[in-house]
Amino acid sequence: MAVVIFLLQFLAAIILLPLHILNSLGLWDPFFKKVFPFLQSRVCESYNKLMDDEKRKLFKNMSDFSGPSKELRLLEVGCGTGANFKHYPSGCKVTCLDINPNFQSYLNKSQAENEHLIYESFVVASADNMTSVSDSSMDVVVCTLLACSVPNIPAVLKEVKRVLRPGGGFYFIEHVADIDESSWTTFFQKVLNPSWKLIFDGCSIRKTTWKDLENAEFSEMNLRHITAPISLKLAKPHIIGYAVK
Template sequence: MSLFILTFQLILYLLAFPIYVLNFIGIWDKIIKKLFPALLFRLTEMYNKSMEGIKRDLFSNLSYFENASKEINLLEIGCGTGANFKFYPNGCKITCLDLNPNFQSYLSKSQTESDHLKFEGFVVASADNMTPVPDASMDVVVCTLLVCSVPNTPKVLDEVWRVLKPGGAFYFLEHVASTDDSTLVSYLQRILNPTWRLCLDGCDLRKTTWKDLEKAKFSELKLRHIQAPNVIKPITPHIVGYAIK
C-alpha cells in the first residue's frame, strides 16, 4: 500500500511541478499570501454553510466566561475573513489576530455586518508568537481551522494559555488526521498531503492536534471527534470543543 500511495504522490507532484518550481525560487509564497485571502473567503462561505450548526453549538456557552464587568474579551487567532463573528454574543470585545495583513479588507466587511460586537483592533502576529497580546488579558481565545497551518502546535497552545485569564476558555474547531489508517479518508490524506500543504499555505491534513491538546497545561478539556458534514473527503475528520485554563 505504501507503493500505491507513493505512486499517486508522484503523479500529483508532476501535475503541480510548476508550483514546486515557483516555490523553489521563492515566488510561490508571495503569490499565495496575496491570493489566499480571496480563496479562503470563497471556501469559508461554503464551509460555514455546512458547519453552521456545529459552530452555533460550540459557541453556545460563551457567556459562561463573562468577566466581572459582564463582558467577554475575546481574541480570535487566525481570524481570516471573520466567519465566526455572527456566533459571538452581543457586546463581545473582539481582538483579531492574523499573520497575513491581507485579510484586513475582508475583515472590514464582516465587522460592518457585526454591529453587535465591539472591535478592539487587528494584531499582525503568528499564533505561536503572540507577543503583542499581554499575559492573562483574554477571557476567551478562539481558533478555528488554523492549527493545521502552524508547524509548532504545542507553542500555539502555550501562547493561548499565556494570554488567557485564569478560568478563561480556549475554543477550537480543527480538521485533523483520520484516526483509522484503513479508511479511504486516511489514504486520501496521505496521498494529497505533500502537494496540499504546498498549495494551501502549509495546511497539513495529517495533524494529530488532539494529542497536543491532551498534553497541554489546561486544567480541563472538553473534546469530541466528529465527521464534518458536506465537506470534501480529506478534511472530514474534525475535533471540536474547548479547554479551560
C-alpha cells in the first residue's frame, strides 16, 4: 500500500510540476499570499453557511469567560476574513491576528458588517510568536482552520496559554486527519497531502491536532470529533470544542 501511495503522490507532483518549479524558485508563495485572501473569502462564505449551526452552538457560552469587569477581551488567531465575527457576544473587544497582511481589506468589510463588536487592532504576526500580545491579557482566544497550516502546533498552543488569563477559554474548529486509518479518506489524504499543501498555502489534511490539544495541559478540555457537513470529503473530519486554561 505504501508503494501505491508513493506512486500516486509522484503522479500528482508531475501534474502540478509548474507549481513545484515556481515554489522552488521562491515565486509561488509571495504570489499566493496576495490571492489567498480572495480565495478564502469565497470558501468561507460557503463553509460558514454549512457550519453555522456548529459555530453557534460552540460559541454560545463564550460570555461565561468575561473578566471581573464583565468585559470580554477576545483574540482571534489566524483571523482571516473575519468569518467568525457574527458569532461573538455583543460588546466584546476583539483583537485580530494573522500572518498575512493582505487580509486587511476583507477584515474591514467584516468589521463594518458586525457593528456589535469593538475592534481593538489588527496584529500581523505568526501564531507561534505573538510577542506583541501581553501575557494573561485575553479572556478568550479563538482559532478556526488554523492548525492545518502552522508548522508547530505545540508552540502555538503554548502562546495561546501565555496570552490567556487563568480560567480563560480557548475555542477551536479544525479539520484533521481521519481517525480511521483503514478508510478511503485516509488513503486519499495521504496521496494528495503533499500537493494539497502547495495549492492551499501550507495547509495539511493529515494533522492530528487533537493529540496536541490533549498534550497541552489545559485544566479542562471539551473536544468532539465530527464529520463536517461540507462537500469536500477529504476535509470532512473535524475536531471542535473549547479548553480552559
